[in-house]
Amino acid sequence: MAFIRDIEYFLPDLILTNKDLKKEKPEWNLDELAKHTGVYQRHIAKKEESSLDLGFEAVKKLLDQYPQLSHQVDALIFCTQTPLQFMPSNSCLLHEKLNLSQNVACFDINHACSGFIYSLWLANALIASGQSHEIFIVTADTYSKIINPNDRATRSLFGDGAAVTWVSSKGGFLKIENIVVKTSGKDHRSFILPEPTSYIQMDGVGVLSFVNHVVAPDLIQFISHLKIKKEEVDFYLFHQASLLALNTLVTKLELNPKLVPNNLEDKGNLVSASIPILLKDMSSQIKSGNKIVMSGFGVGMSWGHVFLVGT
Structure with a gap:
């Protein structure tokens, strides 16, 4: 039986508002567009910020609350479509940054908006099989880096950010x-x-x-x-x-x-x-x-x- 124990997230400091976009693209009707998107501002990663960086910051926030977790986690799933590099995976790079045990299984999945559900499905299966007991699901993307700055539809819609979800066999709030x-x-x-x-x-x-x-x-x-x-x-x-x-x-x-x-x-x-x-x-x-x-x-x-x- 698997539970969601806790969640933390991190958003980049840089905020791009619709007013900012309007100054850059005066021909875009941002007011009308916002009626359909529901978006009035979004966080954007700096040039030097990667999905790995955002994911790391999210996990740090979680570990600040539960320091013992760094010794208890036994699997790390990193879901991203914008990894820092093709190889090695973000999960392995995050493993190094967190100084985790060699006993931690790490892998990435290349899914987007369904990725959290797919990652939960995997974590649930790992716990049901007895292979894992404490799992980090890191979901992070920097879509702003693969969006055409002249594409009104995508640029006005997407933001950058990361979350870490702690899935446990030992209880949680869900x-x-x-x-x-x-x-x-x-x-x-x-x-x-x-x-x-x-x-x-x-x-x-x-x-x-x-x-x-x-x-x-x-x-x-x-x-x-x-x-x-x-x-x-x-x-x-x-x-x-x-x-x-x-x-x-x-x-x-x-x-x-x-x-x-x-x-x-x-x-x-x-x-x-x-x-x-x-x-x-x-x-x-x-x-x-x-x-x-x-x-x-x-x-x-x-x-x-x-x-x-x-x-």
Whole structure:
């Protein structure tokens, strides 16, 4: 049985507001765009800041609270699409920076907005198999480095940031009850990076169609398999894709918008870090017995859902 024990996150100091973008790109209608994205500012990594740096800072914040953890962690999963370098992996480089034991298993996964759910799926399986007991999931990206500065859609939407989620076999504030991950490779063209030195190419209409016609129906099916009514769920934590995407899910699932929190306004779309950061931001509201459904979706195209219960 796996639990989420705690979460910490780190955001770069540099903040790019819509007013800043308007000064640079006066031809962009940022006010109208914000109605669809929900984003009014985002944190941007400096030129010398990498996803590894952001992840390291997040883990440091966690270890400041739990110093003993550096000797107890036995697996480290680093989810990123913007690693410092092709090899070795960010997880191995972070292992060195944290001076962890040689007994710690380290590996990266190359997923984006579904990455946190996929990482939880892996951590849950490692704990269920008895192979691991204390796991760090580090989700970090610096999408600003692979965004065309002249692409209004992506530049206004994405921010940079990192989170670390401590998954434990020994208890926590949320118990993982059910988790599924899925893939539709035939839809991969909706969001691609053709070459390492190129820019992201996002088909916004295609992504929204994927959310509407694939993710939403599958989420309805997932909830039905839990044998609970959607009204019994206390919080729905979705990947912070955009306000338009969140509203699409609210409409398709006929949800109370008050049960679907978002932090897009001051953080933007933080890729694989979006869900754990949102969860950390509203963790004080979670009570024992609360039912939570999380869903992440994006590049691949891939998606996954998790059902958790407050302990």
